Amino acid sequence: MVKMDKKEKLLTIGQFAALHGINKKTLMWYDEIGLFRPAAVNPANGYRCYTYHQSPILETILLLRELDVSIPEIQNFLHNRSARNMKTLLEEKLAALDLQIIHLQAVRKTLSNHQQNMNTLLTMDLSEISLIEKEERCLVTVAVTKDTPFEKEVEMITAETARYRLGRLHDASYGSMIPVASLLGGHFDDYTSLFIEIPFLRQEAGLHIQPGGTYLRAFHKGSWDKLPLRYQAILEFARTHELTLSGFSYEKGINEAVIDRIDDYIVQIEIPVQKQIPAQNNLF
Numbered sequence: 001m002v003k004m005d006k007k008e009k010l011l012t013i014g015q016f017a018a019l020h021g022i023n024k025k026t027l028m029w030y031d032e033i034g035l036f037r038p039a040a041v042n043p044a045n046g047y048r049c050y051t052y053h054q055s056p057i058l059e060t061i062l063l064l065r066e067l068d069v070s071i072p073e074i075q076n077f078l079h080n081r082s083a084r085n086m087k088t089l090l091e092e093k094l095a096a097l098d099l100q101i102i103h104l105q106a107v108r109k110t111l112s113n114h115q116q117n118m119n120t121l122l123t124m125d126l127s128e129i130s131l132i133e134k135e136e137r138c139l140v141t142v143a144v145t146k147d148t149p150f151e152k153e154v155e156m157i158t159a160e161t162a163r164y165r166l167g168r169l170h171d172a173s174y175g176s177m178i179p180v181a182s183l184l185g186g187h188f189d190d191y192t193s194l195f196i197e198i199p200f201l202r203q204e205a206g207l208h209i210q211p212g213g214t215y216l217r218a219f220h221k222g223s224w225d226k227l228p229l230r231y232q233a234i235l236e237f238a239r240t241h242e243l244t245l246s247g248f249s250y251e252k253g254i255n256e257a258v259i260d261r262i263d264d265y266i267v268q269i270e271i272p273v274q275k276q277i278p279a280q281n282n283l284f
Helices: 013-019 024-032 052-066 071-079 083-123 150-163 180-184 224-240
Strands: 010-012 048-051 130-134 137-143 173-179 193-197 208-210 213-221 248-253 266-274
Touching: 010 013, 013 024, 013 048, 013 052, 024 048, 048 052, 052 071, 052 083, 071 083, 083 266, 130 266, 137 150, 150 193, 173 180, 180 224, 180 248, 193 208, 213 224, 224 266
Parallel strands: none
Antiparallel strands: 010 048, 130 213, 137 193, 137 208, 173 193, 173 248, 213 266, 248 266
């Protein structure tokens, strides 16, 4: 703790700026706009001087600026300083900061997904069908049919992204869902939903839960009219390896950002594999 007599000693603008880790030009600007005045000005040379006692006020200003509080807002607060006004101001800015943090977490998750897609592209074998493990995810879904116009799909997707306050489309990833029952019945175009994967979603009513566990994963490159052939190969793989598929097939493109031709488009297909219940020994 600094003694009271030392708090009253004058510091040069350079010393005071260094004490608070800022440029002295910032202090000069604050003085010019009337936001933060020096304790004294040397009449002989015009040099600004400050006291340690002014530090808490400057730190408050710097904190509010860090929170993107405008100069007029700070000036208004300094003219009406009180614990209540400070509490109200900080609550508003903390709420805004929380939203920004959520957005940055979403962007980071999206970038991580893109990075994972690029790693997959660089190491994948398009002919391979494999088993992977996935964590449970919450998805926003939009119901569609074969007859849903593309314009209507765009309209519904736009409404859902607005509902969840996504700033831009890159904050989420998109795909389509087809029931496994439809695939087993040979109806390879029976898409029932579009899904939106929003990184920061938690379980709540109305969301689709994509279960965690083992998934069969495959890829398809090229036009969609050849996709049924890929599904036939997937179903044959499942039969050969005695795998029971369940729920939905989740499809999403993984290379839109790095291609120019639709023939180079790659769809990632992931389908849950139902856990097999081991047969119990007959005790009788």
